[in-house]
Amino acid sequence: MTDLATLSTDGPRATLTLNRPDQRNALSIEMLAAAHGCMDELESKSSPPTVLVLTGAGKSFCAGMDLSQVIIDDASQADIPRELLTSLAKLTHRLRLLPSVTLAEVNGAAIGGGCGLACVCDLAVTHADSVMGFPEVDLALCPAVVAPWLVRKIGAGAARRVLLCGGTITGAEAHSTGIVDKAVPTRDDLSGEVDALVRSLCAGGPLALRATKQLLNTIDGSVDADALLRGADLSASVLVSDDAQARLRSRRR
């Protein structure tokens, strides 16, 4: 396993850190593979941690898909977008089904797929000035993998507006939209807030928390992985279109 994603454990709390700070923790195939490795380790534990905190190393939480990997310069790269998006879809599904309560500590920018990772967590907290959102349509992309998680987080009507309007919002706005459950005033307040939330969560019975999470997943259809994989295919097919590729290339220049 590479150190592109790391796992640490402290009593009932585990922390999964996306660790590619020089690239704002952008989702590359390699970083996703490392995160899947962390999930393997978590899922193999005989007694899972009560809480899993998901966060990013450095200033960003996760800047979204690594766009440098999905520009198709020759035919041998044609399947990379689908591979990357399928890996992301599977990672979100594993996080959702993990018995631990998941808490996104959105320490900085959480964009596109990165914002989707925050949404799939059971709870999410950020600071007022972080940058969040789903600018996919602005880049001629379709946020199909993250859409089901946003719909479950904030409801279908609000999700429709957020995804079709694109753009980014502040952490404070993400809080009023319901994308995060709490926004502390400054970045310095964040780790204290996360510690307090973890303490509150750990006051609950682990079995009761696990059963409740499982019930919620069943009720809201989270267990269905097929829709996510179809979403990955759809998102990849839009990503390889001429329109999207042209926009991505113009951004690279």
Add this chain to the structure above:
Amino acid sequence: MITTEQDGGVTTIWLDRPDRRNALTPGMLTEIVSAAREASDRGDAVILAGRGNAFCAGFDLSLCQASPDGAAMRLLLSALSDACLALRTIDRPVVVAAHGAAIAGGCALLGGADTVVADRRAVLGYPVARLGVSPAVSVPFLRQSVTDGRARASTLLPDTFTGEDACRMGLVHVLVDSADDVYGEAVHQARLLAGKPTHAFAATKRWLNSIEGVERRGDAGSGLEASLALTGGEEERVRISALDIGRTSTSRKDRTHD
């Protein structure tokens, strides 16, 4: 009674029957569907708006009074369900400019929009159970806009609410202070959405419809069936025939009954 206007990539479909507060006939609803599809095929964003003091007061109940066997009501309900479904499923953006009032069938049309603009004091709601009519036809679309709990409360309570309330519950997305400002804001919102890359916008809208179940005709159909089941029944017939429609349409300050 439906007119359209094209301006720079945006087609406005006007409900154009201001003397009757844009009360809907089956023909108007059918025209909305064809106008919206044509606009979308041209690549235009769509605004649905109403002329006069109110967006739409609901069905033209004078048609129902003249049709005690319920045939007119059945036509209206089916056409309404088709209109909401058509607005939801066209590839281009749909903005509803709900100024003044959007009642019953008029409020149901909001369920077809990607973005709804209204004024703070607009009167909205589904008070049709007072008429012995079930608002079930609106529920499949309302569920896509607000939570199930809110959909339940706002259809079972036969009363109206304000634009401000509607914004809080998620049925309205952009709130303006005055009814006069609603259309201008709707144009702004339509241009904003129309400026997004076409292919990605359409793919995203279709995917949302797919995961929300909107595109399945059966979901819309189940609400329609539930409303149709009451049509032509005694409760509805007695209550609708008791309405004084002339009075409602002339005194505009009155809360509408249709």
